[in-house]
Amino acid sequence: MVDLDTLRARVRSKEQELVAFAQALIRVPSLNPPGEAYLEVCEVLGNRLKARGFQVEYIRGEGAPGDSDRYPRWNVMARREGKSHGACVHFNSHIDVVEVGHGWTIDPFAGTVRDGKLYGRGSCDMKGGLAASVIACEALLEAWPDYPGAIEISGTADEESGGYGGVAHLAKMGLFSKPRVDHVIIPEPLNKDRICLGHRGVWWAEIETHGHIAHGSMPFLGDNAINHMGAVIQAFETELYPALAGRHTAMPVVPEGARSSTLNINSIHGGPPEGVEGLPAPVVPDRARMVIDRRFLIEEELKDVKGEVRGLLDRLAATRPDFRYDLRDIFEVIPTQTAEDAAVVQAVAHGIQRVLGKTAELVVSPGTYDQKHIARIGHLHDCIAYGPGILDLAHQPDEFVGIEDMVHSAEVMALALSQLLQVRG
Numbered sequence: 001m002v003d004l005d006t007l008r009a010r011v012r013s014k015e016q017e018l019v020a021f022a023q024a025l026i027r028v029p030s031l032n033p034p035g036e037a038y039l040e041v042c043e044v045l046g047n048r049l050k051a052r053g054f055q056v057e058y059i060r061g062e063g064a065p066g067d068s069d070r071y072p073r074w075n076v077m078a079r080r081e082g083k084s085h086g087a088c089v090h091f092n093s094h095i096d097v098v099e100v101g102h103g104w105t106i107d108p109f110a111g112t113v114r115d116g117k118l119y120g121r122g123s124c125d126m127k128g129g130l131a132a133s134v135i136a137c138e139a140l141l142e143a144w145p146d147y148p149g150a151i152e153i154s155g156t157a158d159e160e161s162g163g164y165g166g167v168a169h170l171a172k173m174g175l176f177s178k179p180r181v182d183h184v185i186i187p188e189p190l191n192k193d194r195i196c197l198g199h200r201g202v203w204w205a206e207i208e209t210h211g212h213i214a215h216g217s218m219p220f221l222g223d224n225a226i227n228h229m230g231a232v233i234q235a236f237e238t239e240l241y242p243a244l245a246g247r248h249t250a251m252p253v254v255p256e257g258a259r260s261s262t263l264n265i266n267s268i269h270g271g272p273p274e275g276v277e278g279l280p281a282p283v284v285p286d287r288a289r290m291v292i293d294r295r296f297l298i299e300e301e302l303k304d305v306k307g308e309v310r311g312l313l314d315r316l317a318a319t320r321p322d323f324r325y326d327l328r329d330i331f332e333v334i335p336t337q338t339a340e341d342a343a344v345v346q347a348v349a350h351g352i353q354r355v356l357g358k359t360a361e362l363v364v365s366p367g368t369y370d371q372k373h374i375a376r377i378g379h380l381h382d383c384i385a386y387g388p389g390i391l392d393l394a395h396q397p398d399e400f401v402g403i404e405d406m407v408h409s410a411e412v413m414a415l416a417l418s419q420l421l422q423v424r425g
């Protein structure tokens with residue numbers, strides 16, 4: 001066994017190392033899109049862990065969407081066996097960061113430290129969390145050299161674009177399934193006192209309305225597909241949105257506005273393409289397309305979610321002259337929620353109680369992250385997101401993570417790890 005106060009003291013003694021390692025990660029601009037410098041970040045992580053006795057493997061998400069010789073989807077998987085029988089605890093972090101965008105007052109890739117905060121693109125989402133999990137594991141190795149089970153740490157590609165070349169690829173290889181792995185912690189920035197149990201579901205689809213092309217000076221000779229799409233929007237506003245807003249989930253989604261079903265219109269296109277040189281052609285558009293982003297609740301079935309939209313379109317087809325449509329699926333994610341009494345939830349909650357002196361808040365994310373692949377492909381349900389950083393800062397200019405928050409969450413992760421290594425999931 002390990003003495004928990006000794007373990008925490010180990011983590012705290014590594015604060016400088018933690019900051020330096022997070023800086024090293026931030027200084028590699030692993031932007032996605034397009035998927036820059038993945039191998040470089042993997043090596044920063046892999047070299048460090050190899051020096052500490054981990055077996056390190058580099059795995060390319062070959063053939064996954066986005067993977068190419070110019071932008072290969074590299075992942076790193078590290079594992080260190082314990083001295084006796086026990087459980088495998090896995091820390092998974094994505095290594096990609098989103099575009100820099102405008103409005104920065106600080107170099108986004110310098111890893112600047114100012115007033116107890118570490119700045120940079122990816123500091124909060126989620127290189128700060130990755131560094132904290134590495135320091136948590138290293139502290140445990142020192143405080144408990146004879147630990148049971150196995151410790152795994154992975155750095156994976158493409159979470160920001162769906163995770164297909166990253167966690168999904170590794171899950172298909174069996175790397176996120178039992179008996180290899182028992183418990184997974186994803187150090188996404190959910191705040192150091194919150195445990196994220198899962199996420200809502202997603203259905204993206206394209207609706208296309210059809211019309212009849214004609215000269216724009218004589219619209220009565222054609223049939224305008226954009227007008228038909230207007231009827232779709234009208235039906236959304238009068239029928240669908242009120243129905244969705246009235247549907248509430250028992251999932252503890254934050255922010256609270258996302259505790260209902262939602263639908264966003266992501267894009268709409270119709271008529272001559274945007275950006276034409278000179279004047280656009282005067283035509284009655286014969287097609288219009290809309291991409292919808294429907295987020296659904298664990299209480300809803302995907303087939304009902306789809307059927308509701310199709311029913312609305314069918315009603316328009318029955319009542320509106322010449323209304324014709326196509327509906328195509330683009331992307332779907334089933335909602336997932338880890339049970340509150342799961343070992344990983346209990347262990348991290350204990351850690352939060354001990355380190356922060358408060359009861360962990362159990363939350364669910366309005367959007368998805370890589371837990372979806374671990375649940376659906378890996379069939380592993382002892383998985384949560386827990387890590388330092390304020391979610392609202394993710395993807396913003398002047399993104400930062402608090403250094404004390406990183407240290408606290410590393411302490412929580414180390415305590416949870418010491419407990420979970422002894423619990424076969």
Ligand SMILES: [Zn+2]
Nearest residue numbers: 125126159188
């Ligand atoms: Zn993230």
